[in-house]
Amino acid sequence: MTVPRQLHLNVHLVGAGLGVHPAAWRWPAADPAAFADVDRWVEAAQVAERGLLDAVFLSDVPGRWGDITHDPQGAYYLEPTLVLTAIARATERIGLIGTASTTFNEPFNIARRFHTLDLISHGRAGWNAVTTFVPVVADNFGGTGIAPRGDRYARANEFVDVVLALWRGLPAGAFVADVASGTFTDPALLRPIGHAGAHFQVRGPLPLPPSPQRYPLIVQAGASDDGRELAARTADAVFSGAVTVPAAAAYAADIRARAERHGRDPAAVTVLPGLLTSIGGTEREALDRLAALDELAQRDDALPGLAAKLHLDPDTLRLDHPVPPRLLPEQPDEPGGPVLHAGALRLARQGLTVRDILRRLWRSGHLVAAGAPEQVADVVQAWFEAGAADGFTLMPDVIADGLPAFVDHVVPVLQRRGLFRTQYRETTLRERFGQAAQVNC
Numbered sequence: 001m002t003v004p005r006q007l008h009l010n011v012h013l014v015g016a017g018l019g020v021h022p023a024a025w026r027w028p029a030a031d032p033a034a035f036a037d038v039d040r041w042v043e044a045a046q047v048a049e050r051g052l053l054d055a056v057f058l059s060d061v062p063g064r065w066g067d068i069t070h071d072p073q074g075a076y077y078l079e080p081t082l083v084l085t086a087i088a089r090a091t092e093r094i095g096l097i098g099t100a101s102t103t104f105n106e107p108f109n110i111a112r113r114f115h116t117l118d119l120i121s122h123g124r125a126g127w128n129a130v131t132t133f134v135p136v137v138a139d140n141f142g143g144t145g146i147a148p149r150g151d152r153y154a155r156a157n158e159f160v161d162v163v164l165a166l167w168r169g170l171p172a173g174a175f176v177a178d179v180a181s182g183t184f185t186d187p188a189l190l191r192p193i194g195h196a197g198a199h200f201q202v203r204g205p206l207p208l209p210p211s212p213q214r215y216p217l218i219v220q221a222g223a224s225d226d227g228r229e230l231a232a233r234t235a236d237a238v239f240s241g242a243v244t245v246p247a248a249a250a251y252a253a254d255i256r257a258r259a260e261r262h263g264r265d266p267a268a269v270t271v272l273p274g275l276l277t278s279i280g281g282t283e284r285e286a287l288d289r290l291a292a293l294d295e296l297a298q299r300d301d302a303l304p305g306l307a308a309k310l311h312l313d314p315d316t317l318r319l320d321h322p323v324p325p326r327l328l329p330e331q332p333d334e335p336g337g338p339v340l341h342a343g344a345l346r347l348a349r350q351g352l353t354v355r356d357i358l359r360r361l362w363r364s365g366h367l368v369a370a371g372a373p374e375q376v377a378d379v380v381q382a383w384f385e386a387g388a389a390d391g392f393t394l395m396p397d398v399i400a401d402g403l404p405a406f407v408d409h410v411v412p413v414l415q416r417r418g419l420f421r422t423q424y425r426e427t428t429l430r431e432r433f434g435q436a437a438q439v440n441c
Contacts, residue, residue, distance in 0.1 A: 004418060006419060006420060006421060007380065007384055007390070007391040007392075007414065007419050007420045008054045008237075008270055008272060008390055008391030008392075008432075008433065009051075009053045009054055009391050009392055009394060009420065010053065010054050010055045010056070010057045010095070010097065010237075010239075010272060010391075010392075010393045010394065011044075011048045011053055011055075011056055011057065011393070011394040011395075011396070011403060011406075012057045012058075012059065012239075012274070012393050012394065012395045013041065013044055013045075013056055013057065013058055013399060014059060014073070014395050015071075015072065015073045015399075016034075016035035016072040016073055016075070016076045016077070017034060017035050017040065017041050017044065017078075017399060018030055018032070018034060018035060018072060018398070018399055018400075019396055019397050019398035019399045019400070019402060020276055020362070020363075020395040020396065020397060021293045021297065021362060021397040021398060022067075022070070022071045022073070022297045022362050023293045023294070023296035023297035024293070024397060024398040024399070025072050026296045026297075027293065027296070027398045027400070027401075029398060029400040029401040030398055030399075030400045031400070032072075034399075034400070035072055035076050035078070036076070036078070038078075038083060038086045041078075041083050041086065041087060042086055042087050042090045042091075044056070044399050044403060045087040045090070045091055045094060046090065046091060047403050047404050047407055048094055048403065048407065049091050049092070049093060049094040050407055051406065051407030051408075051411045052411065052420070052421050052422070052423065052424060053094060053394075053407070054094075054095055054391070054429075054432055054433070055094060055095025055096065055097045055124075055126060055429060055432075056084075056087065056094060056095070056096060056097065057097045057128065057219075057239070057393060058080040058083060058084060058097065058098045058099060059077075059080075059099050059128075060077050060079070060080050060098070060099040060100065060101070060130075061074075061077055061132070061134055061137060062077065062101070062104060062137055062140060062141075063134065063136045063137040063139070063140050064136065065134045065135075065136045065137070067302070067305060070297075070302075080098030080099055080100070081098050081100075081113050081114065081117050083098075084096040084097075084098050084117055084121075084125070085117060085120055088117065088120050088121035088124065089120070093124070093424040093427070094124065095124050095125075095126055095217070095429035095432065096117065096121055096124050096125050096126065096429075097125075097126035097127070097128055097217070097219055097429075098114070098117070098125075098126070098127065098128065099127075099128040099130055100113070100114070100127060100128070100129070100130070101130055101131065101132040101137075102129055102130065102131055102132075102152075102155060102156040102159035102160065103131050103132045103146075103147070103152055103155065103156070104132060104137060104138075104140075104141045105159075106200070107159045107160075107162035107163045107166070107200055107202060108162075108166065108202055108204070108206075110127065110159075110163055111162070111163040111166040111167060111206055112166075112206055112207075112208065114126075114127045114216045115166075115167060115170075115206060115208050115211065115215060115216065116208065117216070118211040118213065118215065118216045119208065119209075119211050122211070122212050122427070122428075123211045123212035123213035123427065123428035123429065123430070124213075124428065124429045125211075125216040125217070125429065126216050126217035126218070126219050126236075126237070126429055127163070127216050127217070127218060127219065128219040128220070128221070128239070129156065129159070129160055129218065129219070129220055129230075129234075129235075130220075130221065131149075131152040131153060131155075131156045131227075132146070132152075133146060133149075133152075134146075149224060149226055150226060153226035153227070153229075153230060154198070154199070155199045156230055157230055157233075157234075158197045158198060158199045158200060159199070159200070160218070160230065160234045161195075161197075161234075162193070162195050162197070162200055162202050164215075164218075164234070165193040165195060165204070166193060166202070166204050166205065166206050167206070167214070167215030167216070168214075168215065169191060169193050169204060169205050169206075170205065170206060170208065170209060170210045170214070170215070171189040171190070171210075172209075172210050172214075173186065173189055174186050174187075174189040174190050174209070175209045190205050191205065192204045192205055193205065211428075212427065212428050213428035213429060213430040213431065214430075216429075217236045217237060217429050217430055217433060217435065218234055218235050218236050218237075219235060219236065219237045219238070219239060220234065220235035220237075220238055220239070221238065221239040221240065222235070222238055222240070222255065223240070223241065228254060228255060228258060229258060231255060231258075231269070232255050232256075232258030232259040232261075232262055232264070232269065233258075233259070233262045233264075235269060236268070236269070236270065236430070236433055236435050237269070237270040237271075237272055237433060238255055238269060238270070238271050238272065239272055239273075239274065239393050240252075240255075240271055240272070240273045240274070241273060241274055241365040241366050242273050242366075242367065242388070243365070243366065243367050243368075245382070245383060245386050245388045246388075248271075248273050248367075248383060248388035248389055249386060249387055249388040251271070251273075252271040252387065252388065252389070252390075255269055255271060256269060268434070268435065270390045270391070270433055270434075271389055271390050272389065272390060272391050272392055272393045273366070273367060273383070273388070273389050273392055273393065274365070274366035274367070274392070274393045274395050275366065275367050275368075275369055275379075275380070275392035275393065275394055275395060276363050276366050276367065276368045276369070276395045276396075276397065277368075277369050277370075277376060277394060277395070277396050277397065277402060277405075277406055277410075278290040278293070278368070278369075278370040278397045278402065279370075279371070279372070279373060279376055279402060279405040279406060279409065279410065280370075280371070280372060281372060282372050283370075283371045283372050283375060285372075286370045286371045286372065286375075287370055287371075289370075289397070290370050290397065293397055293398070294359045294360075297359070297362070298355075298358065298359060302358050303317055303319065303354065303358070306344060306354065306357060306358055306361065309344040309345075310323065310327075310328065310329065310344055310345065310348060311329050312327055317354050318354060319353065319354050319355045320353050320354070320355055321353060321354065322348070322351045322352060322353055322354070323348040323354060323357070325349070328345065328348055328349060329345070343361060343365045344357065344361055347360055347361065366395065367379070367383070373405075373409035373410045373412075373413050374413055376406070376410050377410050377413040377414050377417070380392060380410075380414065380419075381414070381417060381419060384419065394406060
């Protein structure tokens with residue numbers, strides 16, 4: 001009997017856990033200080049688990065960046081694995097995916113940290129491997145600046161390989177604990193990985209036993225060619241960005257073709273584009289909600305930031321006029337936020353006024369679904385059935401009331417349509433994503 005294909009739905013607790021919209025912290029339902037209260041993170045995860053979502057997803061930037069005056073997302077980041085540990089003790093089934101940089105960490109520490117989370121959560125952990133392009137972060141780790149993309153990804157590829165070698169090298173039979181014989185561990189089964197590479201020298205092994213899923217899920221957000229190669233070669237799930245079905249379908253096809261070239265089953269890579277949601281009882285209510293949030297975020301002093309993304313002099317821009325086409329660059333540069341820069345350029349080329357670009361910039365690079373629950377479900381279903389996505393990484397406008405709106409009103413619609421689970425059947429995150437952990441490197 002063939003099991004019908006079903007959606008995967010993660011939720012990104014973005015915006016310091018307040019919501020993806022830059023004005024989420026100002027919304028009446030939100031607590032502006034919620035980002036610093038672990039109980040609020042736990043409550044959001046419990047709502048997501050009530051909705052049977054696959055996993056919660058936490059991003060991380062170990063430094064302050066962007067507009068910290070008006071947006072908490074650039075100012076405050078709790079350490080993800082510590083937050084996820086608290087969530088693990090207050091939930092039972094939902095997955096726990098945290099971000100950690102391959103540029104500003106060591107593979108042994110990351111392997112140990114996430115595998116410990118995996119043991120604490122009984123096999124529900126996942127690691128989102130990123131290379132980090134935010135220049136200010138480098139100032140917190142030696143001040144040598146952000147390396148070129150190619151160098152970052154060369155390090156990232158070796159980093160992920162070392163982490164996987166450490167995880168896959170954990171033999172299930174090494175932990176004996178035989179009281180009668182007095183043997184606690186079989187040292188013959190604990191073999192060092194003996195890695196000696198261009199970036200890392202790691203002996204191993206990890207001082208840990210395997211978890212119920214053997215080791216955590218690997219997540220990646222591959223956008224550039226280097227990023228896509230890393231994702232296709234190593235990732236179990238990919239967080240992507242697209243605003244049209246053809247673009248999303250082309251991205252998914254490209255990732256799967258690359259995975260196959262690396263000797264992997266292309267169906268083993270789950271592609272989850274970001275989906276920004278704004279939900280109301282009716283379409284009009286949802287659009288009014290989004291407009292009210294945009295109005296709260298509107299600031300004339302944001303113009304210099306837009307000018308920087310477009311590599312223009314702020315004096316050349318007028319709020320109620322389009323950006324002069326002759327001034328637009330051909331493409332954004334890196335480092336410094338390629339998704340936002342590309343989004344700003346795309347909006348400017350549409351002939352929007354500078355004011356409208358500023359209102360829409362927060363959503364650039366990702367699909368927006370604003371409407372009644374049935375309409376949001378229609379968008380999800382259309383992309384899923386077109387093969388543009390295996391599901392989505394949900395990014396509610398405001399976590400406080402936007403996440404419950406999706407869980408309580410959109411999820412039931414998807415369940416009635418036979419697109420989403422009605423109960424958790426799997427106990428580990430790997431099982432939920434159809435991934436069998438490989439024992440050998």
